[in-house]
Amino acid sequence: MATARPPTEYRLLAELELAFDQLIERVEALCEVYRxxxxxxxxxHTPTPDAEWLRRVLLDFWYQDGQDGRATRSHVGLVAANDTLLEEVARVNAAKATFAALLSEIRAKAASLIPELKAVLPFRHPALHSHLRGQGLARLQLKQCWRAIPIADAPLARVRLAWYSSGRSIKKLSVREAEQKLLALDxxxxxxxxxxxxxxxxxSAEPLAQVQKQAPLMRANLFFAEPLADGxxxxxxxxxxxxxIPSHDGRLPSYNQPPPAPSEKRTRAKRSDEKLADEVFLPSLRVYRYRG
Incomplete structure (x- = not known):
């Protein structure tokens, strides 16, 4: 006999389902305004960034077959937006913030619901789910649901886009912390x-470094048409x-054309990660010793 859910789980599940529905509706409303x-x-990555393109990228909430569970897909683009469209973007971002807050509460109070949510929520929109399933997309990628749509603070004179590869993030660990992490594996x-x-x-007092490779990011340098109130x-x-980008005439500011993918060569100066040993010390944790 199945065990009944605790009342808190029923409430959180219902609230997140409603938040997901509202997020989809807000995205659809934004795309209709743009259309x-x-x-x-x-x-x-497309020569025709029209309303269908915008809908596709803003509703890209899904894992692709073989996608790393920690990875998210990016959709780099620029859109000239009038006040009406900016209001719709703000509504979408508010819906995303509500979804993120509920998800955070679920992680804290009922984490066992997460796998179920990833599988069940797409069925609330059958047409969307059927279309995606045919493309090998099935489960929600939750971060892609709640990440905010970027908005420029004010009209821009120009935008300069460039790939940014921070390389590796480094977190210091004690020997005791590394031992606990290993024991948690098996x-x-x-x-x-x-x-x-x-x-x-x-x-036991030797410091260790846990290294995480970071995916390249697209960085936008925004140059405002006029200084902001804070200077x-x-x-x-x-x-x-x-x-x-706020635009009263429907045009984009000056922008450059970055390469479609980041360079494989490392262009940034060597950082503190060069203080690490060449060989990984604890492969399962990506932990290195510091050079003596």
Whole structure:
């Protein structure tokens, strides 16, 4: 006999389902406004950034077959937006914030619901789900649901886009913390036991570094047509979704054409990660020792 859900889970599930429905509706409303009165647009990977393109990228909430669970897809573009369209973008972002807040509450109070939500929520929109399923898309990628649509603070004189590869993020770990992380994997697995013995052979006070490779990001440098009230004349921001730019005449500001993919060569100066040993010390955790 199936166990009844606790009342809190029923409430959270119902609220998140409603938030998801409202998010879809807000995106559809935004795209309809753009369809009726399109401003100029540019996109990195399509020559025809029209209303259908906008709908497709703003509703890209799904895992593709074989997609890394930590990865998200980016859709780089620029959209000239009048006040009406900017209001719709703000409504979408508000819906995304509501969805994110509920999801955070679920992670804290009923984390076991997450896998079910990823599988069940798409069925609330059968036409959308059927279309996506035919393309090998099935489960929700939750971060792609709640990440905000970028908006420029004010009209721009120009935009300069460039790939930014921060390379690796480095988090310091103690020997004790590394041991706990290994034990959480599977202390009986041979490869984990080997790493535990390796860890036991170094001083307990030695600092370690856990390294995470980071995916390249598109960075937009925004140059405002007029200084903002706080005196700023420019701003830099990451743009994983189309950047909406206030425009009274429906035109885009001056912008450059970045390459379609980042260079494989490392162009940034070597950083503190060069202080790390060449060989990984604990492969299962991507943990390195510092050079002596």
């Amino acid at each position: 009726r009165s399109p401003g100029a647009a540019w996109a990195l 202390s009986e697995a041979p490869h984990v036991r080997i790493q535990l013995r390796r860890l036991a052979g170094i001083p 700023r004349s420019r701003r830099a921001m990451n743009v994983a979704l189309p950047l909406f």
